[in-house]
Amino acid sequence: MYYAIISEDVDNSLPMRQTARPAHVERLHELKAQGRLLVAGPHPAVDTADPGDAGFSGSLVIAExxxxxxxxxxxxxDPYVDAGVYHKVIVKPFKVVLP
Structure with missing residues (x-):
């Protein structure tokens, strides 16, 4: 079954994200290689694809x-948990309906 992992960042998380990102992304690549990753990515803190110094407000991973x-x-x-990037992580079942 798929599960949504919805994470919310602490304030000013960008420096911590940058440090922990390689290990975080490596784990996502492992899920993808196993055919278990549906989607993953961060939530920009501002309404643009490249938020620059504004950073990110959280992340979403949907995987099996x-x-x-x-x-x-x-x-x-998750390395982001260890690095203190997230202040809240919710994990719950996810049912794919579309596309």
Whole structure:
């Protein structure tokens, strides 16, 4: 089943994101290689694709896991969590309807 991992950043998270990004992205590439990643990306803090110094307000990952417990464990071990980027992470089941 798919699970949505919805994360919200702390204020001024950009420097922490930049430091932890390579390890964070590597994990996403692993999910993609396993055919389990539906979509992943950050939420720009301002209404533009490249927010520059404004940074990001959070992230969304939708991926396939065996259970909610497995999805939560994966989210809890994210390098952004370890780096203090996120102040809140919600994991919940996701049902693909479209496209």
């Amino acid at each position: 896991f065996d259970s909610l417990v497995a999805a939560q464990a994966w989210a809890d071990s």
